[in-house]
Amino acid sequence: MTSAHENGQKNYFELEDALQTYPITPAPAGFSKKVIDKVRTSTPKLQFRLSWFDYALTFFSTSMVGLALILWQLIPTQWIMLVRFQAFILWERSMRFPYKPNLFAGCTLAILAILFALVFFKRPRFVASSQ
Amino acid sequence: MDEADLIKRARSGDTDAFEVLVIENQDFVYNLALRTLGNAVEAEDVAQDAFVRAWLALPKFRQQAKFRTWLYRIVVNLCYNRFPHLRRELVILVDEDIADISDVAKESDIVFGIERSERRAFLHRQIDDLPDHYRMLVSLRYQDELSYNEIATITNLPIGTVKTGLFRAKDRLRKAILELEEIF
Numbered sequence: 001m002t003s004a005h006e007n008g009q010k011n012y013f014e015l016e017d018a019l020q021t022y023p024i025t026p027a028p029a030g031f032s033k034k035v036i037d038k039v040r041t042s043t044p045k046l047q048f049r050l051s052w053f054d055y056a057l058t059f060f061s062t063s064m065v066g067l068a069l070i071l072w073q074l075i076p077t078q079w080i081m082l083v084r085f086q087a088f089i090l091w092e093r094s095m096r097f098p099y100k101p102n103l104f105a106g107c108t109l110a111i112l113a114i115l116f117a118l119v120f121f122k123r124p125r126f127v128a129s130s131q
Numbered sequence: 132m133d134e135a136d137l138i139k140r141a142r143s144g145d146t147d148a149f150e151v152l153v154i155e156n157q158d159f160v161y162n163l164a165l166r167t168l169g170n171a172v173e174a175e176d177v178a179q180d181a182f183v184r185a186w187l188a189l190p191k192f193r194q195q196a197k198f199r200t201w202l203y204r205i206v207v208n209l210c211y212n213r214f215p216h217l218r219r220e221l222v223i224l225v226d227e228d229i230a231d232i233s234d235v236a237k238e239s240d241i242v243f244g245i246e247r248s249e250r251r252a253f254l255h256r257q258i259d260d261l262p263d264h265y266r267m268l269v270s271l272r273y274q275d276e277l278s279y280n281e282i283a284t285i286t287n288l289p290i291g292t293v294k295t296g297l298f299r300a301k302d303r304l305r306k307a308i309l310e311l312e313e314i315f
Contacts, residue, residue: 011308014247015301018254019273027161028175032153035182039146042183 142189166270167210181205204285220264224295257307265300
């Protein structure tokens with residue numbers, strides 16, 4: 001009886017010993033290099049790339065500036081005088097009552113800025129890809 | 132430089148810092164994959180994949196767990212994905228009312244005679260021949276010296292299932308010793 005108990009205990013310790021000494025197999029040679037190579041190729045790289053919309057927006061903006069210059073040349077001299085006169089009156093009025101025109105100009109500029117931001121930031125953009 | 136600094140640097144894109152982390156953990160990660168899958172080629176593939184995934188997920192790593200424990204979790208999940216039977220076989224283990232399996236390692240230095248090393252080698256072969264789900268638990272418990280709680284977290288299993296799995300693995304090994312004794 002005692003022998004069976006001792007045998008059981010011996011087996012128990014033997015088993016624990018085997019589990020504790022179960023060897024750790026080291027990683028193969030060059031393992032870390034392979035991992036780092038993979039890591040470098042899998043890192044998302046932000047590449048500078050212009051999308052078709054960037055080209056379209058640039059073309060549109062420069063066209064508008066060119067068109068504005070051409071139209072300005074085509075306006076008759078009398079009309080230009082009239083515009084200058086109107087501008088002078090507006091300027092004079094704004095000097096008398098500066099609050100309203102300034103508010104109007106400020107709001108117009110703010111709306112234009114928001115519109116520009118919407119067009120600029122909501123344009124289709126290149127998304128960084130990971131291999 | 133300690134691990135936290137290396138993780139911080141790696142998180143900001145420093146691959147050299149990450150390489151140090153890889154070198155420090157590669158043996159443990161590869162070993163766990165090897166013990167679980169039982170195939171060197173598959174194990175290397177899984178271990179490499181685990182590190183690449185860790186690199187990509189590093190910004191999400193909150194350092195609540197140890198880096199190595201986090202890596203183990205990635206390895207185990209990759210093994211589950213490759214071999215769905217692994218998790219299935221662990222999940223179906225019925226929890227047994229197991230008395231706390233205390234590891235009496237200190238007393239394992241008892242001298243058993245000249246055949247001790249041979250018997251130990253025999254047992255190591257028996258561990259290698261265990262089903263992969265048991266081998267994974269044995270590796271986490273005895274090679275990585277993790278607590279039952281940590282193993283349960285890594286394997287996403289209830290603690291009772293982990294204990295049952297380890298108990299059954301040991302039971303198989305115990306039977307193997309008895310069979311060996313019957314032969315001689």
